[in-house]
Amino acid sequence: xxxxxVGTVYRKELRETLRxxxxxxxxxxxxxxxxxIVGISITQWIxxxxxxxxxxxxxxxxxxxxxxxLEQALERSGKIEIDRTGGDGKRDLIDQKLDLLLxxxxxxxxxxAEDRAVRLVLTYDETRGRSRLARERVRAAVDKMARRIVxxxxxxxxxxxxxxxxxxxxxxxxxxxxxxxQVAAGTVPLLVILMVLLGAFYPAIDVTAGEKERGTLETLxxxxxxxxxLLAGKYLVVASTALFTGLLNxxxxxxxxxxxxxxxxxxxxxxxxxxPWTAVALTVVAMVPAALFFAATMIAIAALGRSFKEAQNLLxxxxxxxxxxxxxxxxxxxxxxxxxxxxPVVNISLLTRDLIAGDASLLPGLLTVGSVLLYTGVxxxxxxxxxxxxxxxxxxxxxxxxxxxxxxxxxxxxxxAGPRVEAPSSAQAAVLFMVVMALILLVGQPLQSRHxxxxxxxxxxxxxxxxxxxxxxxxxxHPGSALAIKPxxxxxVLGAILAGLSAWYLVGVLxxxxxxxxxxxxxxxxxxxxxxxxxxQRSLAVDLFALALSPAICEELLFRxxxxxxxxxxxxxxxxxxxxxxxxxxxHMNPYRFVSTMLLGFLLAFIVLRAGSILPAMVFHFxxxxxxIVAGRALGEQALEEGGTALSWPLLAGALALFAVGLTLAxxxxxxxxxxxxxxx
Amino acid sequence: MIxxxxxxxxxxxxxxxxxxxxxxxxxxxYGLLGPNGAGKTTTLRMLAGLMRPSAGRATICxxxxxxxxxxxxxxLAFQTGSTGLYERLTPEETLGYFGRLYxxxxxxxxxxxxxxxxQLGLGRxxxxxxxxxxxxxxxxxxxxxxxxxxPPVLILDEPTAGLDVMxxxxxxxxxxxxxxxxxxxxxxxxxxxxxxxxxxRIGLLHRGRLLREGSPAELKAERSARSLEEAFxxxxxxxxxxDGTSEGAGA
Numbered sequence: 042x043x044x045x046x047v048g049t050v051y052r053k054e055l056r057e058t059l060r061x062x063x064x065x066x067x068x069x070x071x072x073x074x075x076x077x078i079v080g081i082s083i084t085q086w087i088x089x090x091x092x093x094x095x096x097x098x099x100x101x102x103x104x105x106x107x108x109x110x111l112e113q114a115l116e117r118s119g120k121i122e123i124d125r126t127g128g129d130g131k132r133d134l135i136d137q138k139l140d141l142l143l144x145x146x147x148x149x150x151x152x153x154a155e156d157r158a159v160r161l162v163l164t165y166d167e168t169r170g171r172s173r174l175a176r177e178r179v180r181a182a183v184d185k186m187a188r189r190i191v192x193x194x195x196x197x198x199x200x201x202x203x204x205x206x207x208x209x210x211x212x213x214x215x216x217x218x219x220x221x222x223q224v225a226a227g228t229v230p231l232l233v234i235l236m237v238l239l240g241a242f243y244p245a246i247d248v249t250a251g252e253k254e255r256g257t258l259e260t261l262x263x264x265x266x267x268x269x270x271l272l273a274g275k276y277l278v279v280a281s282t283a284l285f286t287g288l289l290n291x292x293x294x295x296x297x298x299x300x301x302x303x304x305x306x307x308x309x310x311x312x313x314x315x316x317p318w319t320a321v322a323l324t325v326v327a328m329v330p331a332a333l334f335f336a337a338t339m340i341a342i343a344a345l346g347r348s349f350k351e352a353q354n355l356l357x358x359x360x361x362x363x364x365x366x367x368x369x370x371x372x373x374x375x376x377x378x379x380x381x382x383x384x385p386v387v388n389i390s391l392l393t394r395d396l397i398a399g400d401a402s403l404l405p406g407l408l409t410v411g412s413v414l415l416y417t418g419v420x421x422x423x424x425x426x427x428x429x430x431x432x433x434x435x436x437x438x439x440x441x442x443x444x445x446x447x448x449x450x451x452x453x454x455x456x457x458a459g460p461r462v463e464a465p466s467s468a469q470a471a472v473l474f475m476v477v478m479a480l481i482l483l484v485g486q487p488l489q490s491r492h493x494x495x496x497x498x499x500x501x502x503x504x505x506x507x508x509x510x511x512x513x514x515x516x517x518x519h520p521g522s523a524l525a526i527k528p529x530x531x532x533x534v535l536g537a538i539l540a541g542l543s544a545w546y547l548v549g550v551l552x553x554x555x556x557x558x559x560x561x562x563x564x565x566x567x568x569x570x571x572x573x574x575x576x577x578q579r580s581l582a583v584d585l586f587a588l589a590l591s592p593a594i595c596e597e598l599l600f601r602x603x604x605x606x607x608x609x610x611x612x613x614x615x616x617x618x619x620x621x622x623x624x625x626x627x628x629h630m631n632p633y634r635f636v637s638t639m640l641l642g643f644l645l646a647f648i649v650l651r652a653g654s655i656l657p658a659m660v661f662h663f664x665x666x667x668x669x670i671v672a673g674r675a676l677g678e679q680a681l682e683e684g685g686t687a688l689s690w691p692l693l694a695g696a697l698a699l700f701a702v703g704l705t706l707a708x709x710x711x712x713x714x715x716x717x718x719x720x721x722x
Numbered sequence: 723m724i725x726x727x728x729x730x731x732x733x734x735x736x737x738x739x740x741x742x743x744x745x746x747x748x749x750x751x752y753g754l755l756g757p758n759g760a761g762k763t764t765t766l767r768m769l770a771g772l773m774r775p776s777a778g779r780a781t782i783c784x785x786x787x788x789x790x791x792x793x794x795x796x797x798l799a800f801q802t803g804s805t806g807l808y809e810r811l812t813p814e815e816t817l818g819y820f821g822r823l824y825x826x827x828x829x830x831x832x833x834x835x836x837x838x839x840x841q842l843g844l845g846r847x848x849x850x851x852x853x854x855x856x857x858x859x860x861x862x863x864x865x866x867x868x869x870x871x872x873p874p875v876l877i878l879d880e881p882t883a884g885l886d887v888m889x890x891x892x893x894x895x896x897x898x899x900x901x902x903x904x905x906x907x908x909x910x911x912x913x914x915x916x917x918x919x920x921x922x923r924i925g926l927l928h929r930g931r932l933l934r935e936g937s938p939a940e941l942k943a944e945r946s947a948r949s950l951e952e953a954f955x956x957x958x959x960x961x962x963x964x965d966g967t968s969e970g971a972g973a
Contacts, residue, residue: 049822053811060810060851256806260867263770264823265795431773 042273046266050274054248058282063532064243068282071535072236072290076297078695079542098122099175100138102130105145114186115143120178134166140175141165156194168564222320226398229294230370230390233287233324237332238339238363240286241279242356242531245339248275250352268428272340276421280336287328295321323396330413331389335363337420344427357528361656370394372582377401382408385416463522465512470607473512474624477599480504481630493573494587501587506595509603524602529654536706537648537657541664543699544644545672548637550693562633575673584670593663600625600642601649601658614650621646641665644704651708661707723748723875723906724769729778731764731930738764740930741778746906746923748874751897753917754910755954756927762910763803765927766879769908770800782875796824799868803880805860809853813844813863816852817870824871831870838866842896858889865896876900878909882916894920914951924950926957933957 058064101115102124115121130142142164146152149159163179166172195202252258261271342359346352366386369375370393377391388409395401465473485504489496513520520526556562574588600621608617625642626635645658652658724746731739739761746752754762767773769780771787771794780787785794808816814835821831839845842862847855852863861881868876881897882890897920901907911917917924918938926933926941934941934957938950947953 046823049819053808053815053819056815057808057810255809256802256804257808258806259767259772259802260800260806260820261823262772263795263798263800264820265792265825266823 043266043270046270047274047277050271051277054244054275054278055281058244058247058278061243061247064247064282067239067243067532067535068286069289072286072293075539076290076293078699079297097171097174099140099171099178100124101141101143101175101179102126102133102139103143103145104130106147106149108145108149110150111143111145111183111186115179115182118178118182118185121175121182131164134164134172137166137169137171140169140172141179143179153190223398226394227371229291229324229397230393231367232290232294233328233393234331234367234386234390235364236290237283237287237328238335238360239531239535241283241332241336241339242360244279244282245336245343246346246349246352246356248278249340249344250346251349253346254348269425272421272425272428276336276340276424279340280332283336284328284332287332288325291321291324291328320397320399323401324393327389327393327396327410330410330417331393334385334389334413334417334420337417337424341420341424341427344424353530354528357531360531360534366390377405377409379405379408381405383412385413389413463519464610465516465518465523465603465607467607467611469512469516470604473508473599473603477505477508478628480508486630494579494583497587498591501591501595505599509595509598512603523606524598525606525649525653525655526602527654527656529652529656533652533654533657533707534660536703536708537652537660538664539699539703540644540648540707541661541703542668543696543703544641544661545665545669546692546696547700548640549669551640552637556633556636560633566633571673574670577674581671581674584674585667588670589663589666592666593659596625596628597645597655597659597662600628601645601655605646605649609650618643618646618650648704648707657707723783724752724877724908725779725781726765726769727779727781729765729768729780730776731761731768731773732776738930739768739775742927742930742932743778744925744932744935746875746908748906749901749904750923751901751907751909751921753921753924754908754927755912755914755917755924755950756910757912757958760927761930762912762927763879764930766800766877766908766910770798770877771795772800796871797873797875799871799873799876801864801868801876801878801881803883805857805864807852807855807860807863807867810851812849812851813847813855813866816863816867820867821870826871834870834872835866838869842866857884858886858892861885861889861893865893869900874905876905876907876909878907880911881909882911882913890916914949914954918950926954928958928961933961 097120099121101121103112112123116123124139130139133139134142144162144164146160152159161183163176165176191205192202195204252261262268338359339356342355343352346355363386366384367390369387369390375381375391377388377395381391382388382405388405392401392406392409395406481500481504485496485500487496488499509524512518513523516523518524574584604624605617605621608620612620622639622642625645626639629635629638641662645661648661649655649658726742726744729739729742730737742761742765744752754765756762764773768775769782769787771780771791774788780794782794783797785797787794808819811819817835817838818831821834826834839848842865844862844866847859847863852860855863865881868878876897878897881893885893894916897907897909901922909921921938923935923937924941925935934944936944941953942948942950945953945956947956
């Protein structure tokens with residue numbers, strides 16, 4: 042290897058990479074914008090809830106006998122204002138002039154003096170959040186007062202308080218760990234891996250397949266330098282870009298945390314006691330082998346592509362494949378054992394998690410770094426062999442027979458399709474939809490009412506997913522075109538991520554603002570929904586799998602796969618989207634959720650038609666559901682008490698901005714990518 | 723200066739180049755002429771050290787391309803059929819990059835770039851990125867890039883493909899000027915008229931084999947043809963027709 046050549050190639054490739062708009066967006070613009078927007082939005086959101094709880098004073102009117110002791114007890118809470126005007130209490134409650142009416146029975150003070158119980162009647166409007174809040178506050182104040190009275194009664198009889206309160210609990214955590222840090226330990230590894238991968242994506246293609254496509258590779262190889270040096274220079278640029286992307290993401294995340302996000306974490310009960318700088322430094326150290334490994338893998342695979350598009354088709358599945366093990370950090374109970382330390386990507390994910398959580402141990406850490414470097418070496422060797430192979434460098438002929446098929450499979454080129462049918466017919470789609478609906482009504486819903494999660498899993502995989510696959514198999518449909526299972530550019534996926542993270546909030550606000558006024562969902566139904574879906578008794582991983590991932594895969598295969606691809610053949614895109622959304626709304630079999638699910642159906646169908654792939658819709662659907670679940674769990678009862686989605690203008694603006702950027706990326710970038718760069722000659 | 727000695731290349735069972743032997747001397751323009759798929763590009767790639775020959779030997783200025791690849795490549799300017807340039811680099815940056823790859827000192831690069839700019843009229847392209855240049859402008863930059871280390875041997879693959887009359891004329895001028903300065907030039911083309919005008923000697927390539935070699939006048943005289951094209955067609959017909967598609971990954 043000639044270090045002078047490596048340096049020359051490195052400087053040139055870096056210069057070119059830094060002039061590439063796509064790389065710059067992914068590497069610089071995205072991290073700088075993403076975290077502040079998300080952070081500020083969440084802060085605003087939680088802040089809005091806090092503010093509402095804190096500032097709003099409940100107006101309570103006392104009816105019946107005057108009882109100064111009770112009035113004092115209520116006023117002592119600070120959040121209750123005694124309304125001293127008279128009038129029709131119930132009327133005023135309904136007119137929202139009053140939040141709660143407290144009726145004191147005649148002779149209450151005397152009854153109490155005789156050591157008997159007094160019945161206080163709380164009248165409130167159970168459909169109003171403010172009124173429910175007043176009930177909570179009055180209840181708390183009355184309870185406090187009751188405890189004082191009990192204490193006084195016991196003292197008078199010279200009895201110890203232990204008589205009526207025999208068991209007292211006190212809780213002590215021993216881990217000494219910071220919960221904020223634990224939360225970060227679960228999410229940061231995934232983000233870091235995703236961003237490092239994304240940072241390597243375009244440069245890896247640009248310096249390999251990009252050179253083939255532009256016709257510059259031959260002139261480069263005609264220069265009197267060894268190919269390993271060329272590869273080394275190129276590889277180091279990809280690794281640098283990946284590392285820099287990761288660092289910038291960490292930096293932006295950290296700054297957002299320090300500047301604006303800290304209060305939000307504290308408000309959510311995660312006491313961030315400051316930024317764990319040693320953990321940050323160690324994470325950066327762990328990022329270096331990650332960047333080296335991802336860059337090596339991606340450059341080896343991208344080098345197989347003959348054009349930018351081919352390389353992109355090869356790399357997209359790799360990107361997806363790496364995303365799954367990156368989730369390891371979020372699984373509870375998985376620890377970095379010496380054996381797991383040998384599993385690529387999983388080990389990086391877990392090591393980063395442990396470093397942030399502050400409980401990494403030395404041996405698995407060293408094993409992780411060692412094995413990652415070993416895999417990096419293997420990938421680089423492979424890349425070097427490809428660089429030395431003239432057949433792969435100069436327009437390889439895919440040959441014939443099984444190899445051609447393998448190439449076609451890998452590169453997304455048309456295989457000799459035989460009698461396979463491109464898309465399902467409208468009749469097939471209609472029958473499938475009816476069958477699925479019948480199965481859900483007859484089997485799925487009874488199962489769900491007995492066991493929600495189990496029933497949902499059966500519904501998604503066996504009653505929706507399986508029939509779709511059977512149709513494809515028995516109807517001899519081409520999965521690529523019948524289900525739109527095609528590679529999607531990472532920018533489209535990224536757009537889907539942004540849009541998926543924000544859409545649920547926008548839909549929630551819309552429902553709150555419009556639907557709840559015209560066609561409000563009954564209180565009881567909302568309550569039971571919240572109880573069933575946002576319980577923290579199940580593990581988050583189970584909920585995410587059953588309520589977010591499974592619908593994202595199975596429902597998308599049915600709606601944006603078979604149904605959309607079938608209707609697209611016989612009607613215009615606009616009508617196909619309208620029908621798709623309407624069917625998706627119907628499918629949820631809940632009149633109160635029809636409009637919101639229909640809107641989501643429109644969006645998902647639109648994304649699939651524009652991106653030409655179902656993958657962004659799956660990502661969108663997953664994140665939409667997952668965000669709603671996480672938010673619902675985080676706010677829990679609080680959200681319910683305050684009546685649905687909290688409306689905060691800055692949050693709404695943030696979500697809108699995120700959504701707009703996401704939708705734009707998801708629906709237009711693929712077209713830009715599939716067109717090869719200008720190539721005249 | 724350039725020597726192909728029994729050069730052969732197999733691709734997946736097909737013979738793209740079949741025992742090709744020819745030499746190009748200093749101060750000579752040699753044209754490899756043949757239909758698409760005749761094996762022209764493969765031959766040039768073997769001579770430029772981009773592909774390993776299946777058999778035979780290629781030498782540049784006496785250096786075996788396989789055994790002393792760096793020395794051979796240093797003596798060689800190679801221009802591919804496409805005028806592939808780095809879209810996001812300026813012409814100066816492109817020339818600088820290749821200058822360094824060919825082991826030139828920074829001062830030498832600066833001087834050479836100034837010289838080539840004047841010779842090829844690159845001055846007005848300064849500061850523009852190659853992606854914004856027209857086809858003719860790209861061709862100039864591409865030639866300058868190939869010539870930046872001023873080697874004694876030039877190998878040009880279809881140097882005028884896709885160019886308009888003006889640009890083709892310009893390329894022809896550059897080639898003649900290089901010949902007059904004693905360079906050995908090997909180019910491939912399927913434009914008969916161009917080959918007739920530009921080349922001192924022509925090798926007719928068909929299905930990887932050299933059918934005939936000689937000056938344009940000699941080739942025409944041999945078949946008593948009025949033009950090189952006519953001579954070429956006669957020769958091909960005499961050797962089993964124009965079906966050259968089985969040549970595979972040649973062009």
